Amino acid sequence: MIRDDPQCSATREGAHVLIDTYGRQATDLRVSLTDRCNLRCTYCMPEEGLQWLAKPDLLTDDEIVRLIDIAVTSLGIEEVRFTGGEPLLRPGLVGIVERVAALAPRPQMSLTTNGIGLKRTAAALKAAGLDRVNVSLDTLRPDVFKTLTRRDRHKDVIEGLYAAREAGLTPVKVNSVLMPGLNEDEAPDLLAWAVEHDYELRFIEQMPLDAQHGWKRDGMITAGDILTSLRTRFELTEEGSEKRGSAPAERWIVDGGPHVVGVIASVTRPFCAACDRTRLTADGQIRTCLFAQEETDLRAALRSGAPDEEIASIWRTAMWGKKAGAGLDDPTFVQPDRPMSAIGG
Numbered sequence: 001m002i003r004d005d006p007q008c009s010a011t012r013e014g015a016h017v018l019i020d021t022y023g024r025q026a027t028d029l030r031v032s033l034t035d036r037c038n039l040r041c042t043y044c045m046p047e048e049g050l051q052w053l054a055k056p057d058l059l060t061d062d063e064i065v066r067l068i069d070i071a072v073t074s075l076g077i078e079e080v081r082f083t084g085g086e087p088l089l090r091p092g093l094v095g096i097v098e099r100v101a102a103l104a105p106r107p108q109m110s111l112t113t114n115g116i117g118l119k120r121t122a123a124a125l126k127a128a129g130l131d132r133v134n135v136s137l138d139t140l141r142p143d144v145f146k147t148l149t150r151r152d153r154h155k156d157v158i159e160g161l162y163a164a165r166e167a168g169l170t171p172v173k174v175n176s177v178l179m180p181g182l183n184e185d186e187a188p189d190l191l192a193w194a195v196e197h198d199y200e201l202r203f204i205e206q207m208p209l210d211a212q213h214g215w216k217r218d219g220m221i222t223a224g225d226i227l228t229s230l231r232t233r234f235e236l237t238e239e240g241s242e243k244r245g246s247a248p249a250e251r252w253i254v255d256g257g258p259h260v261v262g263v264i265a266s267v268t269r270p271f272c273a274a275c276d277r278t279r280l281t282a283d284g285q286i287r288t289c290l291f292a293q294e295e296t297d298l299r300a301a302l303r304s305g306a307p308d309e310e311i312a313s314i315w316r317t318a319m320w321g322k323k324a325g326a327g328l329d330d331p332t333f334v335q336p337d338r339p340m341s342a343i344g345g
Contacts, residue, residue: 028079224268
Protein backbone atom coordinates (compact mmCIF):
# COMPACT_ATOMS: atom_id res chain seq x y z
CA MET A 1 0.00 0.00 0.00
CA ILE A 2 1.16 3.55 -0.79
CA ARG A 3 1.11 5.74 2.30
CA ASP A 4 -0.61 9.08 2.12
CA ASP A 5 2.29 11.28 3.22
CA PRO A 6 3.34 14.65 1.77
CA GLN A 7 5.96 13.09 -0.49
CA CYS A 8 3.44 10.60 -1.90
CA SER A 9 0.88 13.36 -2.35
CA ALA A 10 3.35 15.48 -4.27
CA THR A 11 4.18 12.54 -6.50
CA ARG A 12 0.48 11.88 -7.03
CA GLU A 13 -0.30 15.47 -7.97
CA GLY A 14 2.47 15.59 -10.54
CA ALA A 15 1.77 12.21 -12.12
CA HIS A 16 -0.19 11.88 -15.35
CA VAL A 17 -2.02 8.83 -14.05
CA LEU A 18 -5.02 7.90 -11.92
CA ILE A 19 -3.61 6.06 -8.92
CA ASP A 20 -5.04 5.27 -5.49
CA THR A 21 -3.50 4.74 -2.07
CA TYR A 22 -3.31 0.98 -2.70
CA GLY A 23 -1.13 1.40 -5.78
CA ARG A 24 -3.87 0.55 -8.30
CA GLN A 25 -3.80 2.56 -11.51
CA ALA A 26 -6.98 3.18 -13.47
CA THR A 27 -6.46 2.68 -17.20
CA ASP A 28 -10.04 1.65 -18.07
CA LEU A 29 -12.74 4.35 -18.26
CA ARG A 30 -16.44 3.40 -18.31
CA VAL A 31 -18.54 6.21 -19.79
CA SER A 32 -22.31 6.14 -19.33
CA LEU A 33 -24.01 7.97 -22.20
CA THR A 34 -27.56 7.79 -20.85
CA ASP A 35 -29.53 6.33 -17.97
CA ARG A 36 -32.43 5.43 -20.26
CA CYS A 37 -33.10 1.89 -21.42
CA ASN A 38 -35.62 0.23 -23.72
CA LEU A 39 -35.80 -2.95 -21.63
CA ARG A 40 -37.08 -3.42 -18.07
CA CYS A 41 -34.94 -6.29 -16.79
CA THR A 42 -36.27 -7.59 -13.49
CA TYR A 43 -32.83 -7.49 -11.84
CA CYS A 44 -32.30 -3.84 -12.85
CA MET A 45 -35.47 -1.75 -12.68
CA PRO A 46 -39.23 -1.87 -12.10
CA GLU A 47 -41.67 -2.49 -14.94
CA GLU A 48 -42.73 1.15 -15.07
CA GLY A 49 -39.13 2.31 -15.48
CA LEU A 50 -37.39 5.05 -13.52
CA GLN A 51 -37.30 8.82 -13.29
CA TRP A 52 -34.80 9.58 -16.05
CA LEU A 53 -32.22 12.35 -15.84
CA ALA A 54 -33.38 15.67 -17.25
CA LYS A 55 -31.68 16.65 -20.51
CA PRO A 56 -29.93 19.74 -19.02
CA ASP A 57 -28.32 17.47 -16.42
CA LEU A 58 -26.78 15.19 -19.06
CA LEU A 59 -23.32 15.85 -20.40
CA THR A 60 -23.37 17.11 -23.98
CA ASP A 61 -21.47 15.30 -26.72
CA ASP A 62 -18.75 17.97 -26.58
CA GLU A 63 -18.44 17.62 -22.79
CA ILE A 64 -18.15 13.84 -23.02
CA VAL A 65 -15.44 14.03 -25.66
CA ARG A 66 -13.54 16.68 -23.69
CA LEU A 67 -13.54 14.57 -20.52
CA ILE A 68 -12.40 11.49 -22.42
CA ASP A 69 -9.67 13.60 -24.03
CA ILE A 70 -8.47 14.71 -20.58
CA ALA A 71 -8.57 11.12 -19.34
CA VAL A 72 -6.57 9.82 -22.30
CA THR A 73 -4.01 12.60 -22.70
CA SER A 74 -3.50 13.62 -19.06
CA LEU A 75 -4.51 10.67 -16.88
CA GLY A 76 -3.22 7.53 -18.61
CA ILE A 77 -6.55 6.04 -19.70
CA GLU A 78 -6.00 3.38 -22.38
CA GLU A 79 -9.46 1.84 -22.78
CA VAL A 80 -12.90 3.46 -23.02
CA ARG A 81 -16.12 1.48 -22.64
CA PHE A 82 -19.39 3.20 -23.56
CA THR A 83 -22.29 2.08 -21.38
CA GLY A 84 -25.75 3.12 -20.18
CA GLY A 85 -28.60 2.62 -19.57
CA GLU A 86 -28.63 1.64 -23.19
CA PRO A 87 -25.92 3.58 -25.07
CA LEU A 88 -27.49 2.94 -28.48
CA LEU A 89 -30.26 5.33 -27.38
CA ARG A 90 -27.74 8.20 -27.39
CA PRO A 91 -28.40 10.15 -30.65
CA GLY A 92 -24.78 11.32 -30.99
CA LEU A 93 -23.15 7.96 -30.29
CA VAL A 94 -21.51 7.41 -33.68
CA GLY A 95 -20.11 10.94 -33.69
CA ILE A 96 -18.72 10.54 -30.16
CA VAL A 97 -16.98 7.29 -31.17
CA GLU A 98 -15.52 8.93 -34.27
CA ARG A 99 -14.14 11.87 -32.27
CA VAL A 100 -12.65 9.66 -29.56
CA ALA A 101 -11.03 7.48 -32.23
CA ALA A 102 -9.22 10.60 -33.47
CA LEU A 103 -7.54 11.25 -30.09
CA ALA A 104 -3.82 10.76 -29.70
CA PRO A 105 -3.03 8.37 -28.21
CA ARG A 106 -6.08 6.51 -29.50
CA PRO A 107 -7.79 4.46 -26.76
CA GLN A 108 -9.28 1.04 -27.34
CA MET A 109 -13.06 1.45 -27.53
CA SER A 110 -15.86 -0.96 -26.72
CA LEU A 111 -19.58 -0.76 -26.06
CA THR A 112 -21.88 -2.60 -23.65
CA THR A 113 -25.39 -2.88 -25.07
CA ASN A 114 -28.59 -4.89 -24.84
CA GLY A 115 -28.27 -5.42 -28.59
CA ILE A 116 -31.56 -3.84 -29.60
CA GLY A 117 -30.71 -1.49 -32.43
CA LEU A 118 -27.31 -3.05 -33.03
CA LYS A 119 -28.43 -4.55 -36.34
CA ARG A 120 -29.01 -0.99 -37.56
CA THR A 121 -25.87 0.61 -36.11
CA ALA A 122 -23.11 -2.03 -36.03
CA ALA A 123 -21.55 -1.15 -39.40
CA ALA A 124 -21.58 2.60 -38.69
CA LEU A 125 -20.01 2.10 -35.25
CA LYS A 126 -17.25 -0.04 -36.74
CA ALA A 127 -16.59 2.56 -39.43
CA ALA A 128 -16.43 5.28 -36.75
CA GLY A 129 -13.72 3.38 -34.89
CA LEU A 130 -15.42 1.15 -32.32
CA ASP A 131 -13.33 -1.96 -31.68
CA ARG A 132 -15.80 -4.42 -30.17
CA VAL A 133 -19.06 -4.94 -28.27
CA ASN A 134 -20.43 -6.70 -25.19
CA VAL A 135 -24.07 -7.72 -25.61
CA SER A 136 -26.37 -8.72 -22.74
CA LEU A 137 -28.41 -11.87 -23.39
CA ASP A 138 -29.59 -14.01 -20.49
CA THR A 139 -31.60 -16.69 -22.27
CA LEU A 140 -32.09 -18.51 -25.57
CA ARG A 141 -35.83 -18.82 -24.94
CA PRO A 142 -37.97 -15.96 -26.29
CA ASP A 143 -40.66 -16.54 -23.64
CA VAL A 144 -38.13 -16.37 -20.79
CA PHE A 145 -36.56 -13.28 -22.39
CA LYS A 146 -39.97 -11.59 -22.34
CA THR A 147 -40.44 -12.49 -18.68
CA LEU A 148 -36.96 -11.28 -17.71
CA THR A 149 -36.96 -8.04 -19.71
CA ARG A 150 -40.74 -7.36 -19.91
CA ARG A 151 -40.26 -6.79 -23.64
CA ASP A 152 -40.67 -9.12 -26.65
CA ARG A 153 -37.36 -8.27 -28.33
CA HIS A 154 -35.38 -11.52 -28.27
CA LYS A 155 -35.16 -11.72 -32.08
CA ASP A 156 -33.74 -8.17 -32.23
CA VAL A 157 -30.90 -9.08 -29.86
CA ILE A 158 -30.00 -12.23 -31.82
CA GLU A 159 -29.96 -10.22 -35.06
CA GLY A 160 -27.88 -7.50 -33.40
CA LEU A 161 -25.29 -10.05 -32.29
CA TYR A 162 -25.01 -11.40 -35.82
CA ALA A 163 -24.64 -7.88 -37.23
CA ALA A 164 -21.88 -7.07 -34.75
CA ARG A 165 -19.93 -10.17 -35.73
CA GLU A 166 -20.39 -9.47 -39.44
CA ALA A 167 -19.26 -5.86 -38.99
CA GLY A 168 -16.03 -7.01 -37.32
CA LEU A 169 -16.80 -5.79 -33.79
CA THR A 170 -14.95 -8.78 -32.43
CA PRO A 171 -14.50 -10.58 -30.19
CA VAL A 172 -18.25 -10.28 -29.59
CA LYS A 173 -18.79 -10.96 -25.89
CA VAL A 174 -22.15 -12.06 -24.51
CA ASN A 175 -22.99 -11.24 -20.90
CA SER A 176 -25.50 -13.50 -19.13
CA VAL A 177 -27.07 -13.28 -15.67
CA LEU A 178 -28.77 -16.41 -14.33
CA MET A 179 -31.83 -15.93 -12.12
CA PRO A 180 -33.42 -18.54 -9.82
CA GLY A 181 -36.59 -20.05 -11.23
CA LEU A 182 -36.20 -18.42 -14.65
CA ASN A 183 -33.03 -19.35 -16.54
CA GLU A 184 -30.80 -21.01 -13.97
CA ASP A 185 -30.75 -24.23 -16.02
CA GLU A 186 -29.54 -22.59 -19.24
CA ALA A 187 -25.80 -22.30 -18.62
CA PRO A 188 -24.79 -25.35 -20.74
CA ASP A 189 -27.19 -24.41 -23.56
CA LEU A 190 -25.91 -20.84 -23.63
CA LEU A 191 -22.31 -22.00 -23.82
CA ALA A 192 -23.03 -24.52 -26.61
CA TRP A 193 -24.78 -21.77 -28.57
CA ALA A 194 -21.92 -19.28 -27.99
CA VAL A 195 -19.33 -21.82 -29.17
CA GLU A 196 -21.40 -22.57 -32.27
CA HIS A 197 -21.67 -18.88 -33.21
CA ASP A 198 -18.14 -17.88 -32.14
CA TYR A 199 -19.20 -15.54 -29.34
CA GLU A 200 -17.30 -15.30 -26.04
CA LEU A 201 -19.75 -16.00 -23.23
CA ARG A 202 -19.36 -14.49 -19.76
CA PHE A 203 -21.67 -15.30 -16.87
CA ILE A 204 -22.09 -12.51 -14.30
CA GLU A 205 -23.31 -13.04 -10.77
CA GLN A 206 -26.37 -10.94 -10.02
CA MET A 207 -25.18 -7.82 -8.19
CA PRO A 208 -26.98 -5.58 -5.67
CA LEU A 209 -27.55 -2.75 -8.12
CA ASP A 210 -31.28 -3.04 -8.81
CA ALA A 211 -33.44 0.06 -8.41
CA GLN A 212 -35.92 -1.88 -6.26
CA HIS A 213 -33.22 -2.94 -3.77
CA GLY A 214 -34.67 -6.44 -3.89
CA TRP A 215 -31.36 -8.27 -4.29
CA LYS A 216 -30.78 -11.10 -1.80
CA ARG A 217 -27.57 -13.00 -1.27
CA ASP A 218 -29.48 -16.14 -0.29
CA GLY A 219 -30.61 -18.05 -3.34
CA MET A 220 -28.51 -16.18 -5.91
CA ILE A 221 -26.84 -18.25 -8.63
CA THR A 222 -23.14 -18.22 -7.75
CA ALA A 223 -20.03 -18.73 -9.84
CA GLY A 224 -19.68 -22.15 -8.23
CA ASP A 225 -23.21 -23.09 -9.27
CA ILE A 226 -22.52 -21.97 -12.85
CA LEU A 227 -19.28 -23.92 -13.17
CA THR A 228 -20.89 -27.04 -11.72
CA SER A 229 -23.68 -26.78 -14.28
CA LEU A 230 -21.28 -26.23 -17.20
CA ARG A 231 -19.20 -29.24 -16.22
CA THR A 232 -22.18 -31.52 -16.77
CA ARG A 233 -21.57 -31.07 -20.52
CA PHE A 234 -18.12 -29.51 -21.00
CA GLU A 235 -14.55 -30.03 -19.87
CA LEU A 236 -13.29 -26.76 -18.39
CA THR A 237 -9.63 -25.93 -17.84
CA GLU A 238 -8.80 -22.80 -15.87
CA GLU A 239 -6.86 -20.37 -18.04
CA GLY A 240 -4.76 -19.07 -15.16
CA SER A 241 -4.38 -15.80 -13.28
CA GLU A 242 -1.32 -14.73 -15.31
CA LYS A 243 -3.57 -14.22 -18.34
CA ARG A 244 -6.39 -12.61 -16.40
CA GLY A 245 -4.56 -9.48 -15.25
CA SER A 246 -7.09 -6.87 -14.12
CA ALA A 247 -9.96 -8.36 -16.17
CA PRO A 248 -13.00 -9.13 -14.01
CA ALA A 249 -13.73 -12.51 -15.62
CA GLU A 250 -12.09 -15.74 -14.57
CA ARG A 251 -11.74 -17.58 -17.89
CA TRP A 252 -11.97 -21.29 -18.60
CA ILE A 253 -10.88 -23.10 -21.77
CA VAL A 254 -13.78 -25.13 -23.17
CA ASP A 255 -13.08 -28.73 -24.25
CA GLY A 256 -9.41 -28.01 -24.87
CA GLY A 257 -9.99 -24.80 -26.85
CA PRO A 258 -9.98 -22.56 -28.71
CA HIS A 259 -13.20 -21.25 -27.15
CA VAL A 260 -13.31 -19.86 -23.62
CA VAL A 261 -16.03 -19.00 -21.14
CA GLY A 262 -15.77 -16.36 -18.44
CA VAL A 263 -17.34 -16.11 -15.02
CA ILE A 264 -17.48 -12.75 -13.25
CA ALA A 265 -17.92 -13.53 -9.56
CA SER A 266 -18.40 -9.99 -8.27
CA VAL A 267 -20.18 -11.17 -5.12
CA THR A 268 -18.58 -14.47 -4.11
CA ARG A 269 -15.02 -13.89 -5.38
CA PRO A 270 -14.44 -10.11 -5.53
CA PHE A 271 -11.51 -8.88 -7.64
CA CYS A 272 -11.14 -5.41 -6.11
CA ALA A 273 -7.39 -5.77 -5.52
CA ALA A 274 -6.76 -5.73 -9.27
CA CYS A 275 -9.38 -3.14 -10.25
CA ASP A 276 -8.23 -0.71 -12.95
CA ARG A 277 -11.52 1.16 -13.58
CA THR A 278 -12.88 4.63 -13.16
CA ARG A 279 -16.46 5.54 -14.08
CA LEU A 280 -18.12 8.63 -15.52
CA THR A 281 -21.90 8.87 -15.21
CA ALA A 282 -24.14 10.43 -17.84
CA ASP A 283 -24.53 13.52 -15.65
CA GLY A 284 -20.81 14.04 -15.20
CA GLN A 285 -20.06 12.37 -11.87
CA ILE A 286 -16.91 10.34 -11.22
CA ARG A 287 -17.36 7.05 -9.39
CA THR A 288 -14.35 5.04 -8.29
CA CYS A 289 -16.38 1.84 -7.80
CA LEU A 290 -19.71 0.42 -8.96
CA PHE A 291 -20.74 0.20 -5.32
CA ALA A 292 -19.39 3.57 -4.17
CA GLN A 293 -21.57 5.76 -1.97
CA GLU A 294 -19.61 8.88 -2.98
CA GLU A 295 -19.30 10.72 -6.28
CA THR A 296 -17.15 13.61 -7.51
CA ASP A 297 -18.74 16.26 -9.73
CA LEU A 298 -16.87 17.07 -12.95
CA ARG A 299 -19.85 18.63 -14.71
CA ALA A 300 -19.82 21.67 -12.44
CA ALA A 301 -16.12 22.23 -13.12
CA LEU A 302 -16.66 21.87 -16.86
CA ARG A 303 -19.52 24.34 -16.94
CA SER A 304 -17.78 26.86 -14.73
CA GLY A 305 -14.95 27.15 -17.25
CA ALA A 306 -12.29 25.17 -15.42
CA PRO A 307 -9.16 24.42 -17.50
CA ASP A 308 -8.25 20.85 -18.37
CA GLU A 309 -5.54 20.57 -15.73
CA GLU A 310 -7.93 21.60 -12.95
CA ILE A 311 -10.40 18.94 -14.08
CA ALA A 312 -7.60 16.38 -14.24
CA SER A 313 -6.55 17.32 -10.70
CA ILE A 314 -10.12 16.85 -9.41
CA TRP A 315 -10.21 13.44 -11.07
CA ARG A 316 -6.85 12.41 -9.58
CA THR A 317 -7.98 13.46 -6.11
CA ALA A 318 -11.16 11.40 -6.46
CA MET A 319 -9.19 8.32 -7.49
CA TRP A 320 -6.72 8.78 -4.64
CA GLY A 321 -9.62 8.28 -2.22
CA LYS A 322 -10.76 4.97 -3.72
CA LYS A 323 -11.55 2.35 -1.07
CA ALA A 324 -9.77 -0.99 -0.83
CA GLY A 325 -12.84 -2.93 -1.87
CA ALA A 326 -16.54 -2.82 -2.68
CA GLY A 327 -17.45 -4.27 0.71
CA LEU A 328 -19.84 -6.91 -0.61
CA ASP A 329 -18.42 -9.41 1.86
CA ASP A 330 -19.06 -7.06 4.77
CA PRO A 331 -22.27 -7.68 6.78
CA THR A 332 -22.73 -3.89 7.01
CA PHE A 333 -22.71 -3.46 3.19
CA VAL A 334 -25.20 -0.86 2.00
CA GLN A 335 -26.39 -0.86 -1.60
CA PRO A 336 -25.70 2.41 -3.45
CA ASP A 337 -28.64 4.70 -4.15
CA ARG A 338 -28.00 4.75 -7.88
CA PRO A 339 -29.06 1.59 -9.75
CA MET A 340 -26.90 0.06 -12.47
CA SER A 341 -28.76 1.90 -15.26
CA ALA A 342 -27.81 5.24 -13.72
CA ILE A 343 -24.18 4.29 -13.02
CA GLY A 344 -23.01 2.57 -16.19
CA GLY A 345 -21.66 -0.97 -16.15
